[in-house]
Amino acid sequence: MNLEDGTSELFVPLTVRSMTIPNRFAMAPMTRQASPGGVPGPNVAEYYARRAAGGVGLILTEGIRLSDPAAGFPEAVPTLAGEDALAGWRRVTGAVHAHGAVIAAQLWHQGAERGDADGVVPVSPSGVDGRGEPKGRALAAEELGDVAGRYADAARSAREAGFDAVEIHGAHGYLLDEFFWPVTNVRTDEYGGSLAGRTRFPAEVVTAVRAAVGEDFPIIFRFSQWKASDYEASIASDPTELQELLAPLVDAGVDVFHPSTRRHYQPAFPDADPVLSLSGWTKKVTGVPVIAVGSVGLQTQFRSETPGQVIAPAPVDKVVSQFEAGEFDVIAIGRTLLADPTWVNRLRNDTLDGFNGYDAQSALSTLH
Numbered sequence: 001m002n003l004e005d006g007t008s009e010l011f012v013p014l015t016v017r018s019m020t021i022p023n024r025f026a027m028a029p030m031t032r033q034a035s036p037g038g039v040p041g042p043n044v045a046e047y048y049a050r051r052a053a054g055g056v057g058l059i060l061t062e063g064i065r066l067s068d069p070a071a072g073f074p075e076a077v078p079t080l081a082g083e084d085a086l087a088g089w090r091r092v093t094g095a096v097h098a099h100g101a102v103i104a105a106q107l108w109h110q111g112a113e114r115g116d117a118d119g120v121v122p123v124s125p126s127g128v129d130g131r132g133e134p135k136g137r138a139l140a141a142e143e144l145g146d147v148a149g150r151y152a153d154a155a156r157s158a159r160e161a162g163f164d165a166v167e168i169h170g171a172h173g174y175l176l177d178e179f180f181w182p183v184t185n186v187r188t189d190e191y192g193g194s195l196a197g198r199t200r201f202p203a204e205v206v207t208a209v210r211a212a213v214g215e216d217f218p219i220i221f222r223f224s225q226w227k228a229s230d231y232e233a234s235i236a237s238d239p240t241e242l243q244e245l246l247a248p249l250v251d252a253g254v255d256v257f258h259p260s261t262r263r264h265y266q267p268a269f270p271d272a273d274p275v276l277s278l279s280g281w282t283k284k285v286t287g288v289p290v291i292a293v294g295s296v297g298l299q300t301q302f303r304s305e306t307p308g309q310v311i312a313p314a315p316v317d318k319v320v321s322q323f324e325a326g327e328f329d330v331i332a333i334g335r336t337l338l339a340d341p342t343w344v345n346r347l348r349n350d351t352l353d354g355f356n357g358y359d360a361q362s363a364l365s366t367l368h
Contacts, residue, residue, distance in 0.1 A: 007320055007347060013057075014329055016255050016289060018216040019102055019164045021330065023057035024323070025344045028293050028334035029106045029167070029222075031062045031077065038065070038079035040088035045095040051337050052101035055344030058330060059096050060167055060220075060258075063108030064158075066150040070123045071109040071175075073116075080105065080157040093162030104165035104220055105158035107151055107209075111175030112136055112184065113228060123175075125185040125192070125201075130173045130229030132183050141189055147175075148205045152212035155219075165218035168205060171260045173227030176202045180235045180245065181227065195244050203248040210253030219253055220291070224260035225278065231262065239272055243285035256289045257282050258332065264294035265318045280327030292328035296336060316347065 010024045027048075035044060048059050065072025067081040079085050089105070096103045112124035112135045122136030123143075129135040139147065155166045170176035178184035179201045185192050191201050202221075209219055223245075227233045236242040246257065259278045261268075268278035276284070279292035296319060319331055336343050346352050 007316070010320070010323060010331070011348060014289065016165070016218045019218045021057040021102055022100055023055070023344070024330045025056050026058040026060055026291055026293075026330050026332040027051045027056045027337055028332040029060045029062055029169075030334055030338070033074060033076040035078035035088070036076055037084075038075055038077065038081070039084045040078045040092055042091065044078070044088065045092045048092055048103065049095035049099060050341045052096045052099035052103075054337070054340075054342035055346075055348060056333070056337065057101055057344075059101055059103040060332065061092075061103065061106050063106050063110075063169055064154065066107065066109050066147075066154050068109075068147070068150050069120050070114065071150065073110070073114050073118060073120065077108075080154045080161065086157060086161045089158075089161035089163070093164075097162070102164040104167045104218070105154070105161075105163045106167040106169050106222070107154045107158075108169040109147070109150075109175035111173075111178045113174055125175075125179050125187055128184055128186070130178075130181075130184060130227050130233075138187075141191065144191070144201055144204070148201075148208040151205045152208040155209040155217075156212040159213050159217055165220055165256075166209065166213065167220035167222055167258060168202075168209065168254075169222050170202055171222045171224035171258075173229055173233075176205065177223065177227065177235075180223070181233065182235075183230075183233070195241060196248070199245055199248045203252040206249055206252035206254055218255045220256040220258055221249055221254045222258040222260055225268075226260075226262060238269055239281055239285055242268075242281055246282065246286050250286050250288060254288065256291060256329075257286060258291040258293065261292075261294040264292045264296060264328075264331070265322065266294075277322065277327055280322070280325070283327065283329075289329040290327075291330040291332050292322065293332035293334070296331055296333045316352075 014021045065077050065079050093103055112122050112129045114122040123139050127138035158166050180198050185198050225234045236245050259282045261278050268281050279290045283290040
């Protein structure tokens with residue numbers, strides 16, 4: 001695949017509020033647990049700068065835990081709380097900007113999926129995990145304002161640290177997604193029950209973040225059908241429910257959606273359309289820019305079932321055809337960039353023939 005085959009349009013800039021992404025490629029968020037005490041060191045700056053130098057236009061950081069101890073574990077997951085952490089992130093944002101890329105901080109509350117080895121009790125909408133089993137405790141309605149405030153504080157700190165945007169993590173069975181999903185939200189107050197009720201608190205978080213960062217700062221929202229505990233899960237069974245889920249978030253201030261899928265090219269609602277992906281449906285029902293993601297450049301399951309298995313690269317033709325069809329505005333790449341930080345530049349230069357795919361064992365052992 002070369003630029004004459006259609007990839008040239010993927011190198012056209014995109015502007016969202018105050019942020020201009022130099023091309024349509026993003027680095028997907030991938031948890032590393034490489035920030036002792038929550039403070040990102042020079043190695044973290046080098047890690048992200050390497051991908052920016054390799055051609056990625058937008059860096060989406062790993063999940064950054066909120067300041068509440070119940071929000072995240074272990075402590076090696078980075079935070080935005082405290083001057084040491086902010087100084088570390090300023091080093092990261094400066095290194096990324098030096099290569100002409102932009103960077104968004106992903107704000108993360110793990111909810112019931114938080115580990116409790118340190119004795120901190122996890123909190124969630126209903127005190128149950130992704131299997132519907134009791135875990136931790138349910139958040140009282142009067143506590144939700146404080147949680148939303150933690151998101152707002154982190155977003156404000158992200159702007160101060162030089163980030164160009166924030167991404168609110170509302171996917172994969174973590175706290176905000178636990179409000180969306182009926183399995184983890186069995187509340188009987190105004191934050192449960194109908195889809196409108198289940199969307200209420202995530203929308204309140206977006207509202208709080210918007211108030212904290214101002215009108216010119218982009219807000220990205222990541223959501224998913226699948227959960228870490230259930231790949232077949234669904235929060236929207238058809239396009240109408242998807243619109244009901246996302247419209248309140250747009251009204252609250254979301255500028256870009258990032259629907260997380262295991263494979264970017266799979267149809268989301270085959271009965272309604274045999275081709276259109278979740279990113280395509282998201283853009284269709286909201287009208288806002290969309291980031292697609294899911295096994296870009298790879299022919300694989302989300303996690304390799306065989307340790308050390310080498311995953312063969314897949315053609316990028318489908319990425320191009322989806323982009324040309326208007327299904328997404330930015331394409332996020334994860335494991336492919338662990339295998340080769342220069343993958344985007346190699347696509348641009350038509351030198352991907354030597355790309356050997358993703359080796360899960362070696363990539364996860366280095367995360368260089």
